[in-house]
Amino acid sequence: MMIDRYREFYELAGKYYPEDRLTYSSLSGIIRKKWVLNKLKKLPSGNLLDCGCNIGRLSSGWNKGMVIGVDIAYSLLKKGKNIFPNINFVQGDLREIEFFKKDSIDNAIAIEVIEHLDRVGDFLNGLYNILKPGGTVLITTPSYSGKRPEMLKLGVLKSFGIKQGIEREYYFHTAYKPEELRDIAIKSKFSVIEYGSFEFELRGWVKPFTILRNFFESISDRIFPYSLLNILIVEFLNRFEVDTFYILDTLGLGRLMEMLFKEGRRSYVLAKKVVCG
Structure with missing residues (x-):
């Protein structure tokens, strides 16, 4: 069954693929983390549910209330409990998130996270109900x-012993433009x-790195x-990209990219549950 393959794949990926380490040593991950933490500072006090939390790095510093991290793996x-004991971790499938109280x-x-979900509507409807x-x-x-992606090949995941995707050597991974995120919300x-995009810093000049x-x-x-060897190549390119960016950014690269491009490489939406009555 699809659901069984879906869960099996992400449990296997969570066990063997060091996504947290590779992501937050990359330039995209470093910029994304800074952007997200700035947004978190502006959220109101109360508990925080980190959906698809991985090991909980992004929500670990939340100090306005209890932190709950949910992941399928x-x-x-x-791993997260050993690193961030302040987070209350819960295993669960985001597509069936209404195991939390209304x-x-x-x-x-x-x-x-939602680019990995094959039933985004189920997740958002459930999230609305528990908020x-x-x-x-x-x-x-x-x-x-261009064309919206739907599936990705395993690629470097194979080097970590992950040989089977959700469908043969592919796993579900799509993307959304800002207005598409707005509409599904x-x-x-x-x-x-509000809605929009970020990671303008990674437009244009990183094309040679992408080709490489x-x-x-x-x-x-x-x-x-x-x-x-694939892992070493990824880590080398990550380090080279980060070092190159910091050199160029001292010359105003980030501000220039934001002026030249209308959209960044990431989309976002900030929304709320409407108060009835």
């Missing part, structure tokens, strides 16, 4: 240009506070798909 929650959550975040009236939610996803009865990554991935996928 038990192995990630086990009207019990003050704030929720879903950072780079308190006036409760807020912050959602971010990758954006895209409204469809689930949320009132949109794609080149190495295509070569490794054919010649040595399960080699640890």
Whole structure:
């Protein structure tokens, strides 16, 4: 069954793929973390539900109330509990999130999560029901240009022993433009506070790095798909990209990219549950 393969894949990925380490050592992850933490500072006091929390890094510093982290992969929650004991971790499928009590959550975040969900409507409808009236939610996803992606190849995941995706060697990974995020939030009865994009800093100048990554991935996928060399290449490119950015940013690269491009590489929506009556 699809649901069984879905859960099995993400449990396996959570157990063997060090997403937290690789993501937050990359330039995109560093910029994203800074952006999200700034947004979290502006959310009202109350509890915080971190949907698709991984090990809980982004919500670990929340000091305005209790933190609850939910993820489908038990192995990630086990790691997270050792690193961030202040978080109350719960294993669960976001597509069936109404195992939380109705009207019990003050704030929720879903950072780079819904692009992995094959039933986004089920998640957002359920999230709406468990939020308190006036409760807020912050959602971010990758954006895209051209044709909207639907599935990704396993790529470097193979080097960590993950040989089977949800459908053969593919797993579900899509993207949303800002207005698409806005529309699906409204469809689930949320009132949109703001929406837009970020990571303008990564537009334009990173194209050579993207081409280089794609080149190495295509070569490794054919010649040595399960080699640890792929991991070393990813980490080297991450470090090189970060160092290059910091040098260029001193010359005003970030501000220039925001002036040149109308949209960043990530979309977001900040919304709330409308207070009835």
